[in-house]
Amino acid sequence: xxxxxxxxxxxxxxxxxxxxxxxxxxxxxxxxxxxxxxxxxxxxxxxxxxxxxxxxxxxxxxxxxxxxxxxxxxxxxxxxxxxxxxxxxxxxxxxxxxxxxxxxxxxxxxxxxxxxxxxxxxxxxxxxxxxxxxxxxxxxxxxxxxxxxxxxxxxxxxxxxxxxxxxxxxxxxxxxxxxxxxxxxxxxxxxxxxxxxxxxxxxxxxxxxxxxxxxxxxxxxxxxxxxxxxxxxxxxxxxxxxxxxxxxxxxxxxxxxxxxxxxxxxxxxxxxxxxxxxxxxxxxxxxxxxxxxxxxxxxxxxxxxxxxxxxxxxxxxxxxxxxxxxxxxxxxxxxxxxxxxxxxxxxxxxxxxxxxxxxxxxxxxxxxxxxxxxxxxxxxxxxxxxxxxxxxxxxxxxxxxxxxxxxxxxxxxxxxxxxxxxxxxxxxxxxxxxxxxxxxxxxxxxxxxxxxxxxxxxxxxxxxxxxxxxxxx
Numbered sequence: 001x002x003x004x005x006x007x008x009x010x011x012x013x014x015x016x017x018x019x020x021x022x023x024x025x026x027x028x029x030x031x032x033x034x035x036x037x038x039x040x041x042x043x044x045x046x047x048x049x050x051x052x053x054x055x056x057x058x059x060x061x062x063x064x065x066x067x068x069x070x071x072x073x074x075x076x077x078x079x080x081x082x083x084x085x086x087x088x089x090x091x092x093x094x095x096x097x098x099x100x101x102x103x104x105x106x107x108x109x110x111x112x113x114x115x116x117x118x119x120x121x122x123x124x125x126x127x128x129x130x131x132x133x134x135x136x137x138x139x140x141x142x143x144x145x146x147x148x149x150x151x152x153x154x155x156x157x158x159x160x161x162x163x164x165x166x167x168x169x170x171x172x173x174x175x176x177x178x179x180x181x182x183x184x185x186x187x188x189x190x191x192x193x194x195x196x197x198x199x200x201x202x203x204x205x206x207x208x209x210x211x212x213x214x215x216x217x218x219x220x221x222x223x224x225x226x227x228x229x230x231x232x233x234x235x236x237x238x239x240x241x242x243x244x245x246x247x248x249x250x251x252x253x254x255x256x257x258x259x260x261x262x263x264x265x266x267x268x269x270x271x272x273x274x275x276x277x278x279x280x281x282x283x284x285x286x287x288x289x290x291x292x293x294x295x296x297x298x299x300x301x302x303x304x305x306x307x308x309x310x311x312x313x314x315x316x317x318x319x320x321x322x323x324x325x326x327x328x329x330x331x332x333x334x335x336x337x338x339x340x341x342x343x344x345x346x347x348x349x350x351x352x353x354x355x356x357x358x359x360x361x362x363x364x365x366x367x368x369x370x371x372x373x374x375x376x377x378x379x380x381x382x383x384x385x386x387x388x389x390x391x392x393x394x395x396x397x398x399x400x401x402x403x404x405x406x407x408x409x410x411x412x413x414x415x416x417x418x419x420x421x422x423x424x425x426x427x428x429x430x431x432x433x434x435x436x437x438x439x440x441x442x443x444x445x446x447x448x449x450x451x452x453x454x455x456x457x458x459x460x461x462x463x464x465x466x467x468x469x470x471x472x473x
Contacts, residue, residue: 004076009081019050
């Protein structure tokens, strides 16, 4: 084979936390010395520092991809690496590389002397690749076993960005008292009978001068992330599974955290028709009685008079993909008055029939299941149970425990909401209360069909000019 004149050197190191690139430099030096001994000319170095090539890594290797593309296009006619595990630790990727070499005819060499020009050499190279992959997988197994053991001991994962409620640099082992108190205040607000929301908690934390761990202002989503985190409830997880309770402190107890999850899950149900950032209570609920398109609501000024109107927009596509007919154009105030009366009447009837709150006490069954899990864990640690039997029994008991805790959390949330006066919320027409009022409308009205009434009418429209479809029970 002709000696390559445009060889490419590929160097890679899996971990270089300090970014000093000492490993890739040593590999490059050894590869250049090999090229000099063989008389190969070096054209380019493809370096990837702090990039893994193992079977567990999901990171893309752009330099490796570029090298193969250059070899495929004939830009380089040879590839040199320090050892086969620097090229790849995946047997499937190695097979693909050898197939690329066979099709494109570029030379290949390593400092360990592998020869791919013969069948025996390719077999040896494949065996070395399989050994490299096996070592990676064995290392992964050892790490996973160690991590599981730590989780079983109640020691959560210590990596990642700082989370609100924990001191910086404490690896989630020490609480920030001021932030912890704000988290607990927010928990009490969310379970308060006045129906506070994550938005109220965000405004409260911002008013107290607290920022997110990244230094930004609190939003609804950032508040939810705090309460959604298992660390906030002192819960240790492993690969998405609830392992147990942390041995360190947490801003909330497990029961308090579970109560918040139930509340947030209830709020996360699909939004009703018309939900979202609106400026008018019934915006999104109104439909054109002629074509079925959703009507727009906006302010209009005609001959110096400013008023609100709702209309079918001929340039807006409806649910069936067709454009609106543009035939309905009505004053919004009269429609709003009719619908306000319907909603208020419905809410008054509900107030006359207060909901009974179940008094289910699940403390005993929950405590019994927790005791069974602890006893099972003690037997496993004492080598009285096989791993398969232990994890099968543990999964079954934890599923029962999650079900009971969910029921207990639902009961707590119901008790906290039972005395909430929906009628009082409805009568509060402040702009910041708009979304709560719209949520109440969605429990009474599914949608309203609005029909044409003609022009120049002096008297109020007929009640039949709108048709109200109640919300499903």
